[in-house]
Amino acid sequence: MTAAVELSGVCWGPRGRPDILSDINFSVPQGQIMAVCGANGAGKSSLLRLIYRHQAPRRGTVRLMGRDIWALSATDAARSLAAVLQEQPTDFALTARQIVALGRLPHRRGWGSGLATPGGEDAAIIEAAILRMDLTAMADRPFGTLSGGERQRVMVARALAQQPRVIVLDEPTNHLDIRHQLELLALLKGLGLTVIATLHDLTLAAEFAERVLILRDGRILADGPPDLALSETTLADAFQVKARIDRSGPSPRFSFHL
Ligand SMILES: Nc1ncnc2c1ncn2[C@@H]1O[C@H](COP(=O)(O)OP(=O)(O)OP(=O)(O)O)[C@@H](O)[C@H]1O
Numbered sequence: 443m444t445a446a447v448e449l450s451g452v453c454w455g456p457r458g459r460p461d462i463l464s465d466i467n468f469s470v471p472q473g474q475i476m477a478v479c480g481a482n483g484a485g486k487s488s489l490l491r492l493i494y495r496h497q498a499p500r501r502g503t504v505r506l507m508g509r510d511i512w513a514l515s516a517t518d519a520a521r522s523l524a525a526v527l528q529e530q531p532t533d534f535a536l537t538a539r540q541i542v543a544l545g546r547l548p549h550r551r552g553w554g555s556g557l558a559t560p561g562g563e564d565a566a567i568i569e570a571a572i573l574r575m576d577l578t579a580m581a582d583r584p585f586g587t588l589s590g591g592e593r594q595r596v597m598v599a600r601a602l603a604q605q606p607r608v609i610v611l612d613e614p615t616n617h618l619d620i621r622h623q624l625e626l627l628a629l630l631k632g633l634g635l636t637v638i639a640t641l642h643d644l645t646l647a648a649e650f651a652e653r654v655l656i657l658r659d660g661r662i663l664a665d666g667p668p669d670l671a672l673s674e675t676t677l678a679d680a681f682q683v684k685a686r687i688d689r690s691g692p693s694p695r696f697s698f699h700l
Pocket residue numbers: 456462480481482483484485486487488489
């Protein structure tokens with residue numbers, strides 16, 4: 443089966459600067475849940491920006507469903523891939539429902555029609571995404587009046603309304619309380635989509651992901667099932683701390699010291 447996302451020989455750096463990401467090679471099968479972990483500045487968000495076609499690799503290729511993502515139009519890419527980012531829209535006057543409705547834009551014919559009130563099928567998809575993210579009670583409130591966690595759920599609902607095959611999330615559990623963190627990760631797992639998410643919380647990564655990719659200084663340090671990728675040696679190397687993992691319980695417990 444065609445990989446959902448595949449990076450081959452990818453390097454990236456800002457213009458006029460040395461590479462920040464080097465020699466990145468991995469392939470994510472359709473339906474896989476992958477967490478990307480690593481220290482601050484390791485290159486996680488930069489890697490996601492390459493995957494959601496925000497920036498082009500300096501060398502190498504990023505493929506989405508087998509096609510070079512830069513051979514696709516932005517709209518075609520958005521029909522297959524949705525991104526949930528840490529930066530949120532600045533248009534705080536839009537209601538939560540209007541923001542979720544933006545997820546339908548890549549599927550509308552002609553950008554002008556995208557601003558019209560959604561028709562039957564689109565409206566049903568938007569309402570389903572609102573319901574799924576438990577936003578019904580606040581759907582008509584301006585986005586700017588929502589709490590950080592509620593806004594995060596609106597952004598996930600927008601991604602769901604986009605009906606992508608791949609969903610990329612940058613720190614999706616930021617701002618969420620424990621219950622909403624667990625609910626969001628369970629929901630993402632149950633979608634049957636390919637999911638690539640950066641996560642700082644290694645316990646959540648170990649429980650949620652089938653595969654963990656660990657970056658260090660812009661290179662892949664480990665890539666594999668959580669039990670293998672999240673080893674004491676790898677974590678010590680990735681985060682420059684002493685790491686202990688207690689695997690005696692149902693899920694691993696991580697402890698760290700300097
Ligand atoms: N456009 C840019 N220009 C200059 N430096 C950049 C640019 N984008 C990223 N960097 C640098 O690249 C490195 C990796 O940044 P990135 O945001 O990808 O890290 P991260 O792993 O997501 O970090 P964090 O956990 O702190 O969010 C950082 O040192 C950052 O300052």
